[in-house]
Every structure is written in structure tokens, then in C-alpha cells.
Amino acid sequence: MVYNTAIGILQSAEDAEDVAQEVFVQVFESIHTFKGESKFSTWLYRITVSKALDHLRKKKRKKRFAYVQSLFGADNQTIIEKPDFNHPGVTLDNKERAAVLFKAINQLPENQKIAFTLHKLEGLSYQEISDVMRTSVSSVESLMHRAKNNLKKWLTEHYQNND
Amino acid sequence: MRTKKQIEQEADKTLNSFDGLHRAAPQPYLFTRVKARLMRKEKNAWSTAFSFLSRPTVAFAMILIALFVNAFLFFEFRAEPVQASGEGAQMFANEYNLTDNTIYDSTVEPE
Numbered sequence: 383m384v385y386n387t388a389i390g391i392l393q394s395a396e397d398a399e400d401v402a403q404e405v406f407v408q409v410f411e412s413i414h415t416f417k418g419e420s421k422f423s424t425w426l427y428r429i430t431v432s433k434a435l436d437h438l439r440k441k442k443r444k445k446r447f448a449y450v451q452s453l454f455g456a457d458n459q460t461i462i463e464k465p466d467f468n469h470p471g472v473t474l475d476n477k478e479r480a481a482v483l484f485k486a487i488n489q490l491p492e493n494q495k496i497a498f499t500l501h502k503l504e505g506l507s508y509q510e511i512s513d514v515m516r517t518s519v520s521s522v523e524s525l526m527h528r529a530k531n532n533l534k535k536w537l538t539e540h541y542q543n544n545d
Numbered sequence: 546m547r548t549k550k551q552i553e554q555e556a557d558k559t560l561n562s563f564d565g566l567h568r569a570a571p572q573p574y575l576f577t578r579v580k581a582r583l584m585r586k587e588k589n590a591w592s593t594a595f596s597f598l599s600r601p602t603v604a605f606a607m608i609l610i611a612l613f614v615n616a617f618l619f620f621e622f623r624a625e626p627v628q629a630s631g632e633g634a635q636m637f638a639n640e641y642n643l644t645d646n647t648i649y650d651s652t653v654e655p656e
Contacts, residue, residue, distance in 0.1 A: 472566055533560055
């Protein structure tokens with residue numbers, strides 16, 4: 383559950399493992415703060431999502447810094463583009479399409495990305511997602527609607543350009 | 546060259562490509578690694594304390610407090626009036642008859 387959510391958001395098996403470890407350490411250290419107001423799984427999802435987002439932001443910061451450094455010629459390292467991500471749970475005949483979809487998900491704003499990932503990869507209901515994201519169900523519905531629209535737009539453009 | 550409808554169908558297919566997806570499972574040694582990480586953390590209680598103190602907000606707050614205390618003490622001491630230093634010594638000397646220190650200081654009564 384933790385690993386699957388993390389891998390969906392981060393799109394990297396190594397990063398997902400790191401984040402999963404961080405989540406369990408955090409749970410161990412702050413279990414006394416869990417008051418039982420929400421389900422334990424909701425609390426766990428919340429920690430996983432926030433840790434995964436922190437990890438993503440840190441990575442983006444590093445990437446930006448490396449780019450700026452390369453502009454000033456301080457570092458001769460070449461910036462390596464991330465290869466397509468292949469989720470280990472995807473069926474073989476959907477592998478290529480899923481990789482394109484993951485690429486498209488990466489273009490979504492944070493909230494839409496979280497809602498879409500939790501719904502599609504974790505199979506959470508809109509109610510459960512709203513608990514994790516601390517919003518209303520209607521907000522989640524709206525996020526999902528916008529996410530699907532954006533993804534469709536991106537995918538249509540992608541297939542038009544690659545035609 | 547595909548038509549617009551075909552492209553849309555393609556996009557829809559891709560959008561539904563997560564259907565039938567299995568959950569990703571971590572490597573079997575994840576628990577061992579978490580355990581090792583927790584043990585490493587326990588050993589490093591001092592480094593945690595130092596890392597807390599070296600946080601920019603904490604460090605900045607501590608510098609501000611130190612500056613505030615310094616300023617307070619500085620103005621507090623400067624406000625105190627300077628006491629005449631000779632007064633106390635004179636009283637002490639009178640009390641113990643120490644006013645005539647040398648033979649030259651003592652007055653000899655003429656016979």
C-alpha cells in the first residue's frame with residue numbers, strides 16, 4: 383500500500399523504496415500522535431503522500447540547481463533525461479500505453495496527480511481520497527474531472543505529434 | 546495519417562491502460578532496511594539535537610535572543626548612576642582611625 387502509492391507518485395522504484403522506509407520510520411516515531419479520528423490507513427496514506435511530494439520537490443530543486451550550474455559551466459556533468467517509467471504491475475500488452483500515461487500524469491498539477499494516482503493505482507473511492515487529502519468529495523470529483531480532461535488533451539496532442 | 550476520431554480512441558485506450566493493474570510490491574528486504582534505519586536513528590540522538598539547533602529558524606531565533614539579552618544588559622548597566630567611590634573608603638578609614646597614615650600626616654601638638 384505504502385510502496386504502491388509512492389511508486390505511483392514518484393515513478394521510480396528506488397525512490398519509492400526510500401520513501402517507504404521514511405514513512406515507516408515516521409509512523410514508528412509518531413504513532414503516539416495518531417488519535418484514531420480517521421482510519422489508520424488514511425493516516426498512513428497521508429504520510430506517504432506528503433513524504434512522496436517532499437521527495438519530488440527535493441528532486442526538482444536538485445535538477446533545477448544542476449541545470450543552473452550547467453549554464454554557468456561550473457559542472458561538466460550532463461543532465462540525463464529520465465527514461466520512461468514501467469510500473470511493475472502493468473500487464474504486458476498495456477506496458478507501452480501505461481508508460482505514456484505515466485508521462486502524461488507527470489504533467490498534471492500536484493493535487494490532480496494525487497487524486498488520479500490514489501484512485502487509479504490504489505483503487506481508493508472518492509470518499510477515501512477526500513479523507514486523505516482533507517477536502518470534500520465534490521472537490522475530489524472536480525479534481526478527477528480536470529485530471530482526466532488534462533490527460534486526454536495531453537495524450538491527444540502526443541499522438542497527433544507522433545503521427 | 547490517423548483521423549481525429551482514431552487519435553481520440555487511442556488517447557482513451559491509453560487513459561484506461563491502468564485497468565487490470567496489479568499492485569507493486571517492494572523488495573523482500575524492506576523491513577530489514579527499515580529496522581536498520583531505526584537503529585541508526587536511535588544511535589544518532591546527538592546529531593538529531595545538533596541538526597535541530599542548526600535549522601535556520603532555530604539558529605536565527607537563538608541569535609535574536611542573544612542580541613536581545615546583550616542589548617538589555619547593556620542599556621540596564623548604562624542606566625545605573627556611577628557612585629562616588631571615595632565616600633565609602635573615607636567612612637571605613639574614619640571608623641578604624643586610619644586617617645593618619647604616616648608620621649607626616651599626624652599633627653603634633655606644640656608643647
